[in-house]
Amino acid sequence: MVILYLIKPKKFNLKVSSLLIWEKVLREEPMGRWFKKLPKNILLFIQLLIVFFIVLALSKPEITFSGVSSKPLVIILDSSGSMASRDISPSRFEKAKLEAINLLNESHRRKITYVVSKGKPSLVLSSNSTADVERAIKEEKLFYGEGDLNATVKFCEGLYQGMEKEIHIFTDGSFNIDIPQGTINDYHIHVIGKSKDNVGIIDGKVFQKNEKVIQVFLKVGNFSDLYKNFPIKILNQNKEIGSINIELKPQEIKSIVLDLPAISGKIEALLNINDTLLEDNRAFFYVNTFSPKILLVTIGNPFLEKALRAISLSKVDVRNNIFEEDLKNYDFVVFDQLIPYTVPSGNYLFIGGYPELDRTNLEEVRDAKMLSWEEHPVMRFVQPYYVKIDRGFIFKDSSLKPLIYTNKGPMVFLYEQNGAKGLVCAFDLYSTSWIYYDSFPIFMYNLVRYYLSYDPQKKCGDESINAVSPGFYEIKMEGKDKIFAVNIFSQKESDIAPKFTFENKKEVKKETGFVSIELSSIFLILALLLFSFEAIIFLRGWLIS
């Protein structure tokens, strides 16, 4: 470029009295004139062409004639739970990563896409750099959940639309892969691992049988070809609280139920056996103690208070004002007629109104009867057919979602505003006969239970708590610490025997040579030729005068 600059035609500097007239000349100059000037400045054209060719040369263009190696390379790495099996040292997953890297280093492909098969396909990287893809493969961590290789294959079919691809799948073959019919792509399936020696817990649950007994349900499978006899231990807070021996025939799946004294907290079931996949030999459970702190703000309602106190292990405080109370100290707050203007985030039941109610936007109704309700956990075992409401209101607020309908319109609503959630009753409880029915305390129990309880059992891959491997997770949610128990619980992953049938596999073509012409040097030569041509013009003085 320096040379180009040096041979640029020098402009002759000329001092004039003023540019006033010259500026006017150029201002009035029609545009077409510029184009008339262009053909004369051949040096400019040549310089532009030189730059163009240099840029082309630097972009390393090439023409590649059809050949296997010219196709884009797609690497699919199976990252499901079964890949943690240690029948191959250090594990199937690590071995698969190693083989994928070896393939990368041998192929020298330009377009490489690296996809990991988890619960759903995850495109990690699409790059021209082998080093970048290799780094990404090395950094990959095992996903212990249930994989879906077929979804990943389908996803990869859509990559590089219309182009023929070479797709390499690195898997333990623990389930069949359906290669799409009529695919234009070449599939290469690398099966890692052959052993099927595994016993695992494929499902489990802990139930509260009664106040004194809990039941631990486990489903255990033997996926090997051998008889297995081993003890199952139950641990609570790392202390053994029960044990049972189990005998399993080859390929047998057995369910067992253990009655244990009522306990809460972390419970772990452990198969005392040494097999190739250790991760499914443990099952984790968390039994949450439900002891809600409830605040009832009322001028007096014994029916309501009784219904709340009937909730097992609940602690109910009753106030007739809330000025001194910190609502955040309670898990659930019931406002009976005394409705505050605003509430912080939390769980509430508002009776007779709700915060920020627009009193001009309601209609008073009399002699209403409950007729129907939405399918909702709060209405479980509750059937308030023909419950009378002497006097109530219809709230014309689209932000409220109706829950219970009367013949006059919806009168119980689901409420959710600025982190505060719960229900709104558009009538005074004394105006209704509902409080005399059995369904009322059940409704209150359901309501508190629904808003305060959570399901602590999760499976690997659950995105809500980012569960990546089995175990206990302590997570802060909505300002409270919650404990979750995460398990693999997948028969598909525990059954580690390769089931891949090679009939499905498309015939793998052998690597054939390919012709690839590098165009960089051609463009460089062209640039050089033009440069010489320009130098001749310049030196011969064929310049515009």
Add this chain to the structure above:
Amino acid sequence: MKEELDVDFLEKLERLRLVVKKRKNLGYLGERESPKMGKGSEFSDYRSYQVGDELRYIDWNIYARFEKFLIKLFEEEEEVDIHILLDTSSSMGFGSPSKIFYGKQMALAFAYLGVSSWEKVNFAYFQDGIKEIFPLERKKGNIFELLKLLNTIEPDGITDMNNAIKNYLASLKRKGIIIIISDFLSPLGYKDGILFAKHKKFSVYLAHVISEEEISPGFRGNLCLIDSETNEKMEILLDDYMLERYRKTLEKFLDDIEKFSLSYQVEYMRSVTTIPVEDLLLKYLRVGGWVR
């Protein structure tokens, strides 16, 4: 070669006198109908007697011959101040001879004519503003002082005629004649300054100096033109087509000055530096009615 003024050509101007001496400072058409009855002695015209006219101005000889009352009109001989403003910006340094040398000669000539006619003459030179004022009064001896001053002036700086003229006239209370010698290459224009002078009831004389090189540039090719005042650069491919366009633009520029002068009753004279100043004064200006 350094261009210096000498006193030789001043002798040639001895017999010239600025016509302005005899012309009235009539600014507007409305006043032309009733010229002032002068207090001077020089007869101007007759007009019919009207009630209220002084009887002593009635030409009794005419009455004796034709029995008509005619009033004799006389031109008033006024004392006028002559102000000579010379543009000494960088652009004036161009041409052969240079525009500034030519302008200096003109300024000296006008000053000499003024002083010779016993008029009060002031000389000033300007660039973007007035740089120096030299009052010659009515002393002929000051001409030599002016000559010395002119020889020290070098072209420099940028032109702002509007500002220079306004600044100069702002402090003047008496009306008079203002002679502006310039190449009119003032990027910020010149019209406002001249209109301001007209507004202050000055008789304005514009002496436009232009060099032969500006009329027909003698260069061609790929050029980078540099403005002598601002050092601004402009790249241009100068060929016959562009030269033709330049000539047309210059012509338009000169026409514009002429039209402006005509519409505002401003005396305008343009001269190429190749015409000797002596010839300009003795031939062209006399024909043009500037001097007699």
